[in-house]
Amino acid sequence: MSDNKTNILEIESAVVRFVGDSGDGMQLTGNQFTDTSAVSGNDVVTFPDFPAEIRAPAGTVGGVSGFQVNFSSNPVTSHGDAPDALVAMNPAALIMNVKDLKHGGLLVVNSDSFGAIDLRKAGIESNPLENDTVLHETYQVVEVGMTSLVQKALEEIDLKASDKKRCKNFFALGLMYWVYDRSLEFSKNWIKKKFAKKPILIEANTIALEAGYAYGETIELFNNRYTIKSNDMPSGTYRQVTGNSALAYGLTTATFSSGLKLVYGSYPITPASDILHELAKLKHYDVRTVQAEDEIASIGVALGASYAGSLGVTATSGPGLCLKTEFVGLAAMVELPLVIVNVQRGGPSTGLPTKTEQSDLMLAMYGHNGEISVPVIAPKSPVDCFYTAREAVRIAVEYMTPVIVLSDGFVANSSDLWRVPDIKTLDKVDVEFYEGDAEGYEVFARDEKGARKWVVPGTPDLQHTLTGLEHNTLGDISYDGENHQKMTLERAEKIKNIAKSLPSLEVMGPDSGDVLVIGWGGTYGSICAAIKELRKTHKTLSYTHLTHLNPLHNDLEALMSRFKKVVVVEINLGQLHKILRSEFAIDAELICKIEGKPFLVSELVNSISEYL
Amino acid sequence: MSEKKYTKKDFTADKLVKWCPGCGDYAILAAVQKTMADLGRPKEQQVVISGIGCSSRFPIYMDTHGFHTIHGRAPSVATGVKVANPDLDIWLVTGDGDGLSIGGNHLLHAIRRNVNMVVLLFNNKVYGLTKGQYSPTSEVDTVTKSTPYGSIDEPINPLSFALSAGATFVARTYDTNPKHMQHVFSEARNHRGLSFIEIYQNCVIFNDGAHDNVLERTIRSERLVELMNGEKLIFGKEKDKCLVFEGLELAVKNVADVNEADIVTHETAQASPTYAKILADLQGADVPSPIGIFRQVERPVYNDAVIQQTEDVKEKYGMGDLQNLLNGNASWEVKSDAHPIEEEFTTFTP
Incomplete structure (x- = not known):
């Protein structure tokens, strides 16, 4: 199809990283590249990496946002170490990332953003493209004046110059599609859907995408092109999914198919907010979301909902879990089901809001006053967030207990290729509200697992008051020492019993x-x-x-x-x-x-x- | 179900009440139980939710469903209950410390959302359960164990707070007047939205005579003005005193000295809360304390809106289909004979 004589090499896998300013659309570009790779039959794992500031001063190192994808003709589990190719939209992005690039790797830069002002913003004095001989010796540097090329390609389009410049990420995407021998179809369709209400943007972005591809085809700047064979994937429906979305779907399927309403109380916090955004759309799946006034109220809302017979869920990140701990203790004490998701981020205090860490394990396990044991489970991958959320619902309902899910910033924001399960093959959670005889009913009488009955307000003849004060089996307040020991041990035993329901280790x-x-x-x-x-x-x-x-x-x-x-x-x-x-x-x-x-x-x- | 006739006893738990002898809480408990019996709504639908403090022991003594939660956070729990099951009647019991100190934020937001529930705030101007520290409603210079030289922070006025937060039903009553309490509680229950009631309550141990400046028997009729919708603000043993506007303030006058038309007529349904706020701010030696319903207006109710929005979305998109949800709008189909890649993990058998 082309006169360009660049060799196309068949390789097994590649790691590509797109980096630019927070406002450059690097997350979008990376996601498009990932989806296209996945649709062409590659396994993919991604790693978005962005600063906590929404728009740190443009062009500074503080504002660099990146997206890395590992795609392969074989199954992959990690997002890959050193990129084979790096696309850098400005000097700040270049200097922050180039050290990660494989020696001999492909470095594509937008050379239009290497003016004196750009360099100053990035805090460097000399232009690495002109003066850094090591850079040119170490990597295969391809300088492309993306901004001016895009503006030229969009000459005929009736858009402001600043809006035309914004299309340069699609130019970069088109160019990388050419390098990796990808089809433009998926992204073209996506652009049509995304900008359905603004046809002018469909036109502009599509032209930019095609111009990038054509530029690769026309200008013989690249040593090689690459192609990565399709995986031999089993039949099914496939999609890309992030951990936070998968978690929201896990919660929704577990409750909806079991006839439980899901009430999600939440206070916005990075990197957990996307779970709220996802669930807020799902009102027709019996999901009710409350954006509460603070972290404490959000778990209070969730616990109130569980008390009233829905499944209460709340999600947060480290500092938020600190605030919720008193309610976690109450939920454990009154033995109501509740799911608390902690999407861990760098701590302590405000820490590193957009970075990943696993440092809240001790807080989740032991961050309670008094002797109380709270189940803790953790997803291992973005797709696994779906199954872990379902497991949390199962444990919470079967054992009448709060459950803490320890996700993390990496799992939450990165994505996997997912072979979507048939909903009919997923287990239902057994939900039973006791409405039986008042005669002999004891609030904290236990079944063989150690769980009490779930009796919701509105149930005639079974009126009782739950309290965070120590109580006896009848639910009455008791300060008796022997009773306290008995109840404490019973609550602990119940949590230990959960281990009996787990499959063997793999x-x-x-x-x-x-x-x-x-x-x-x-x-x-x-x-x-x-x-x-x-x-x-x-x-x-x-x-x-x-x-x-x-x-x-x-x-x-x-x-x-x-x-x-x-x-x-x-x-x-x-x-x-x-x-x-x-x-x-x-x-x-x-x-x-x-x-x-x-x-x-x-x-x-x-x-x-x-x-x- | 609601046909059933109840008596006060039906709402009385078979438990020993452990408030101090002479505590104002006993009378409030009795008044709530009587009100519930008179209202005749299904007993199993009555849910009493509280925080921490003397007043918050309330649900323990009620034969209804109840939840004695944690300090200050009861409004959030109550909101969750209402979102999950809006059919339940919520009675939220709190105190001046629980509701206005540690839980001030939650109370504020429950009020602005207008969650349909009755909030009973027992105001005794002291921390009782922790044995007598000053509270956010204690006057400046209150001497307690934690303020041996007198408190230095300005108190908050519960009704001004509620009105500022947008409360749609605001009232005040007091623990020694069962009839008045029952009337106010009953009106509050029948209001759609959040009904906020401040109850002047006495703490015999740590702040005895907390409200004697207005409630002491011999001066009460001179120090209280009862608010009755559509009636003039007239008070005094001889009904000889009244309230008239002087600028933006209410002033006490002798009825004989003013034109009848100038005496303020109480209107609970005014669109602006300004008048109710002026009433709420009536405090001090020279003015009477209003009791009764300050304000009652209609405003969208949070839990109604939650349901309405859910119904609207269901109407628009139909009931959710889980398979569609999982597939999303960017999935693709693969048809092949390939088998899933063999799992590299094996199951451990001890």
């Missing part, structure tokens, strides 16, 4: 050997990739990933005992590590970092190797 590698790596939560993708790599030469290395942190799997101790060494991997200073050491008195080792970023696969390969 292990990658043999179930006994030299080293067992243990991870939890959003580190799964990176650890998986590292273990696969290491297992090529170390057959006695194994890996298990914990989805349930409280209670832990009953078979965890037995599994750990079969290995000479246990190594815990986490993004904090060793919280699960401490828990395993204190619970099982084992001499576990720790690999941790706390840079607000997911582990690189290469980092893990290196640090796990030290124990092999």
